[in-house]
Amino acid sequence: MSVDKATVRRIAHLARIGVEEEELEGLSGELSSILNWIEQLHEVDTENVPPLASVNHATLLPREDVVNDGGDPDAVLANAPERHDDFFAVPKVVE
Amino acid sequence: MSAGELAGLGIAEARRRLAAREISSAELTADCLAAVEAADALNAFILKTPETATEMAAAADARLARGDGGLLEGIPLAIKDLFCTNGIATTTASRILDGFTPPYESTVTEKLFAEGAVMVGKTNMDEFAMGSSSETSAWGPVINPWRATGDNSQRSPGGSSGGSASAVAAGLALGATGTDTGGSIRQPASLTGIVGCKPTYGRCSRWGVVAFSSSLDHPGPMARSVEDTALLLQAMSGHDPKDSTSADVPVPDFAAAIPGDLKGLKIGIPREYRVDGMPDAVETLWSTGADWLRAAGAEVVDISLPHTKYALPTYYIVAPAEASSNLARYDGVRYGLRVAQADVNDMYAATRRAGFGAEVRRRVLIGTYVLSAGYYDAYYLKAQQVRRLILRDFEEAFERVDAILTPTAPEAAFAIGAKSDDPIAMYLNDVFTVPGDLSGVPGISVPAGLSAEGLPLGLQVMARAFDEETMFRVAGRIEDAAGFDAKPAAWWRGES
């Protein structure tokens, strides 16, 4: 599978990673060679093999419905790059 | 007592001396801190925490004096900078976390500190644990204390827990935490001549550990002996209700499981681990290791793990896919780096561009690609299916054998920069460790010999899920038989 420059641009946008126009060529080559290597998986017969998302040795244990967290806006906001009052602030989003 | 002598003690021995009040944690910690100060050339630490360490040591001494010391009371450890530490900057070796100080403590470090451990600093690593050489750090590469015979060029300690590995190997701390996603504890342990253990998935909580690949990330210990590693794992393990994937199983006394012969145990030698281009020394060490286990009473048998060669490509779909999602939270909104832009999407793109290094960006792009519409089935779903086959390989093997012996890594420490331009060559370093992460079975690397160039080589023991006891016992016999006591020459000691 070769990943062309347009695909790199699309993927980079989906991932919100800035990519310069000059980099596209190089990235396209790198990603293509990795994907080509990965494609040896297609040799494996996986007919009727159920996918394994995670090796789990646990069963999902629920929490009880009690309020025992939150209530400390300063802890939440302390690391904010931009804070206005008790809000996080970001460049204006146009809906 | 000469400088570094205390820092060079094993944990078990230091515990004995601390308990006997022959030494204090303050002295032991001061010796480690001095060693750390003199080892800047290794670039093993992102953040040194001498003041915290001194306070913790004093508190440990007070508890020791009262006779209520914990399992690791007063023992100085190095903490991989992937573990969030309350009130202490945590960077995961990335610019994206510039200025971030977590207001919380990871479960694993909390458990270690609750047992009295002392933190000397946060160790350098591959950015977001993505790498096998500890070269992708925003703070520059970690240097292996080991050098090849007659060659002063700098070697990589492996990665991603390279800072922890170098710190332990160079005697800057008595042990360390690491995380293993594709081999990131075991491979650097092998390359630096120490012991590193990746426990069963679910044994150690991931809460508070910066996530790389959630289904593959395994926190675990690194130390200079099998017993020390067992003690650390003991303190780090246990069910954590804050991590839904944490297993609610009892934590045995791992160190107590080490002694004893291997009578009645079957050890498997997987034929698929004999890969092309493996150096003779690795090949020879592997068969020597099998001989040692036979001599200790085990029966050694050939086994097959047929999907081994597909483990790496499976890993390079699963890990980047999960990472692409796990790293989406680094968006410049709530913490860490923000590169100002007038438009919010431009802000994201500029922040993530500046904050992530090249390897992280590459993996996020790959992960985004394999999950994207039209490619999910061909890549991600396929990888999940092959992952099932890899797990089945292990389940079937463990019906026949009690443990599996392999080399840890296909080669000894390589030169800094040797693989930087070839991602796949770098990935191949994890060929023997990745299957353990995909299947979740425990694995340990034990230093067992030296390469032709005089660099350490490790052997890996894997066992059934939650049977770390067998893993430690087999590892203990390798340690005994190998008698590995080589030390790197202390070339890094600055004349400060």
Place this chain on the structure above:
Amino acid sequence: MSANGQDLIQGASGEWEVVIGLEVHAQVASASKLFSGADTSFGAPPNSQVSLVDAAMPGMLPVINRICVEQAVRTGLGLGAAINRVSIFDRKNYFYPDLPAGYQISQFKNPIVGEGEVEIELADGRTQTVGIERLHLEQDAGKSLHDQHPNLTYVDLNRAGVALMEIVSKPDMRSAEEAGAYLRKLRAILRYLGTCDGNMQEGSMRADVNVSVRRPGAELGTRTETKNLNSVRFVEQAIHYEARRQVDLIEGGGQVVQQTRLLDTERGITREMRSKEEAHDYRYFPDPDLLPLELEEEMIARIRSELPELPDAKRARYVAELGLSDYDAGVLVAEKETADFFETVAAGREAKTVANWVMGDFFGQLNRSGLDVADSPVSAAQLGGLLDLLDDGTISQRIAKQVFETMFQSGEDARTIVEREGLTQVSDSSEIEALIDTVIAENPDRVAEIRGGKDKLVGWFVGQVMKASQGKANPQLVNQLLRDKLLAG
């Protein structure tokens, strides 16, 4: 309105049928969030109900809330739906400042609840079944405030991580009225079940409306999704506007584009959402931080056994057992609070009388004061007390209405008011006879007319006597005594 009761749209080129499906986001009634222990209550100061998990701090992990799971199961059972014993949480990946992790934990391929249905009633008395496609659990996002600063958006994460049930209907609705009836009915069911408070103003229920148009009976057309509508009126408004817009667009030679739209509630129009313009690729995959959710059969059985009586069953019972009309029963069950209120008053009392009072004076007063049943100053017990006074003859019907008004103003018990104001009905015949004699004495002309055969004037005398008694005289007694005096001789 066509023969089968569907609203068809009259276009320049003929009739069009509107096809509507709703995705309703209902906030699960729970104290804490879906995956964290932070508070869910409404109206707290910004970022004060945010755990580090909700803020997606590095290394934080989700742990599922037992009650949220049970509420989803309860809702599924209430909708007559299949409960899936194993369901899976997936990550839906996209960037938005109020989505802290860069993904929403949701359920994609394997939701907790499968197909079910909702029965709706329409104004003309028709009932209709709307299919439920699925119900899944997911996290809410935070709140973005775009109007607080000229070039910044403010983000409050209090809502981030609150549990939502997304209830997806089949495209079974054909008019705004049907969609409105469906939404009201769904809301009522959730409130009966106690799984969502249904408070649409506070955003506890929001609907995304999918609208397409087609020639009657033709293949489905391309749909648009108008998001986040928090009232029945807005849903209806959006449907009216979108249906008309799409018909005009197609008839003008254009094509409907599948897109996400917003309702401008002031202008009553929809417009494309700028932030959703790009083609979306959510890259769903199973959340590796969460294992598959496996439900025990016993848990499902327990919840099933605890299900309350739902509006349809209640309505049928009111008709069959209480003898109410279908219409009255329908009105009384439409809101859980009303039904609860009615049942409390009706316990041990005559159901039809109670129904008349609840739907008459009680609703009338509530409407005039703009109050809900829950905020009524007159409790069910107090209304019952009033009806008891009426029933045992202590007060007359007219006095009862007057007392009720006072109760509504003051919140006092009926008996207190009756006693203080001396409103007890006079049934003492000598007292009434004295009043009658006075009235007769003052109106000799009319007495003569009655005696001359104008019997109907008795009613006028009853009124005068009642007035003279300030309404307290027992009207039956007044009537009887007047007849005796005026007609007997």
